[in-house]
Structures are given as C-alpha cells and as structure tokens.
Amino acid sequence: MEEQNYDALLNIITVGYQMGFNQSMHYHHYEPTPYCALERLFDHYQLKSSDRVVDFGCGKGRLNFYIHHFFHATVVGIEMNEEFYQESVENRNRYLKMTKKSIDNIYFHCCLAQEYQIDPLDNRFYFFNPFSIQIFMKVINNILLSVEKFKREIELILYYASEDYLYFLENQTSFELKEEVKLSDYEHNPYEKFLIYRLAY
Template sequence: MNEHETDRLLGIRTAGVQDWGIRSIHDNRYEATPYEGLGALLDEYRPGKTSSVVDFGCGKGRTAFYINHRTGAAVTGVEMDGQLYLDSLENRDLYMIKKKNRLKGSVTFIRCRAEEYRVKPLDDVFYFFNPFSVSLFAKVVSNILKSVEERPRMVDLILYYPTLDYLSHLENHSPFLHMKDVPVPGLVEKNPNERFSLWRFERFT
C-alpha cells in the first residue's frame, strides 16, 4: 500500500512535506516517516504493550498512530508547531472513530518544545526523525537521562535517517550503546541513510 492507502486504513491524513521557510536554525521541516520504514522497524523492534513511546517532532502524528495500531503501546507525540499540533488532534479524532474508541487515551499529543517536555517516569522509548538541531537533541537526551536517574529503568532511542551529528553525540557524549540498525528494504540500497539506528541505556539501581 502507498502512503495515502495506509492513511485511509488508519483513518488519518499525514501525507506531504511542510517546509518552515525562514524560521529557526534549530527546527527542521515536517516530513513523515515513510510507512514502509515504520513497517520494517516494527518487524525487527517491537515496543511492548506496556511501553510508553514518545515521538519528538511528531508532526501530524503518523508514527504515533502506526506504532499504536501495530503494537498497542501508548504513544505521546510532542510538537511545537501550532498548525501541525491541530492537525494531529484532528487525526486523533479520526483515528478513534476508525478504531471505534477501543484504544481511547492511548495516543496523546502535547504542544511544546521538545526540550521543555517533562519526561514521564514510564516513558521508555523515544523516537526522532531529525526534528531539530543536535544542540536541542543533546538537551532532550539529557532530560531523558535525568528521568532515568530519578526512576531507574531501560530506555531506548530510535533514530530514523540518523545524522552524523546525532550519532556522534550518542557515541561520544552519552552512556547510550548502539544496539543495531534496521534498514528500510528497497530504500537503503539507494541511500544508506534509509535506516533506523537503535540505542539503549539501562540503569536499575
């Protein structure tokens, strides 16, 4: 299925790209993760039904809805743009109608900057599709680690189309360890960046 067909399956509207024009050097344009990529990811890595996933720079909510649809995990989308946030709320209403309210409350959206998001004690999977500069990424990772200090647990980071800046920060300036890469079949052969990079940090004392 193409992206429009999968959107229709989920009852949402997430296709397209949105460029900010002259805005902030820290914020990247909106572009949803391709469904074929999300499918490949969840074939190899599957959050549990008790997982709490956070999608930073969630846009219109595609990743949040798809993960919830495939795994039943709770997902929180964090978005700073007002129009995209409104689009995500509209999509949530459409998604719940499609799902006949069976999963009500399991997909939520918050409008705030990523570095201002208060990481919850149960949040354990964090998703990034290059939503902002590496300096903001570093702040978000720091917030995640502070949360783990307060409530020890295992946390995973998922980076789609990972940049060298993001990877370098995790490798050289964080305790996260690289688990594996998940390539997107049909795309990675043409572009090696078409992959997911998975990182993990565990602390239980």
C-alpha cells in the same frame, strides 16, 4: 501498502509536506516517516503494549497512530508547530471515532522538545532528525535526568540520524547501539536506516 491506503486504514490524514521553513535554524522541516520504512522497522523491532513511545517532532501523528494500531502501546507526540499539532489532534479524533476504543492512550503536546517534561513511564523515544544537535543534546539530557529519578530500560529509535547525533550518543553518553535496520535505498543513501540505541547501566 500505499501511503494513502495506510492513512485510510487509520482514518487519518498525514500525507503531504511542510510548506516553508521554521524561523529557527534549530528546527527542521516536517516530513513524515514513510509507511514502507515503518513496515521495515517493525519487521525487525517489536514494541509491547506496556511501552510508552515519545515521538519528537511528531508532525501530524503518523508514527503515533501506526504504533497504537499495531502494538496498542501508549504514544506521545511532541510538536512545536501549532498547525501540525491541531492536525494531529484532528487525526486523533478521527482515529478514535473509527476504532471506537474505550481506552485513550494517545497524547499530543504543543511545545518545544526540550521543554517536554519526561514522564516516568516514557521508555522509547523516536527521532526523525527533527532538530539541531544542540536541541538533541538537551532532550537526551532530560531523558537521562528522568532515568536517574526513575530507573528503567530506555531505547532510542533514530531514523536518518545525523553524524552529530551519533557522535554525541557514542562519545558523551552511555547509550550503545543495539540494532541497525537498513532500508532498500541504503546503497544509494547511507542515512536511509534506523538505529536503535539502548541505555547501558
């Protein structure tokens, strides 16, 4: 299905890219995960309605609405850019108006990723290479501190992951690679894949 058709299905507007760049080099420009990539990912990776998925660098909320629509899971979008945050809230209003759902389990927060307070129910975390390794390490440490207080199964979903991310996870944490989902362009671009990491106890 075409990008615009998915947006129409969900009654949202997420097509388009960020104009300009963030002032800090620690935060990367906005780019939504292609719908075709999400189709591929969820052909191999399933979520449950009891999951609570946090998307760091959610932009306009595409992943959040896709997951909510197909899996009915709780979704949380974290976005530092106020303009994108406002667009995600507007998308949320359009989506809920279209779906007419009485249960509201779609949340957006305008804050820095490392300042988000990990909820005890958060158990799935999505990263489309949104920021530097320094910020990534802080976020992962926040997740691990939360797990120390409230033990639960934790998985990370990484798309276009940098080598720094992977080195940190595999050498300085207890996360282990659970699954790899390659996309059609993988032969031309080895970063074109999803990596699923599970926290080992």
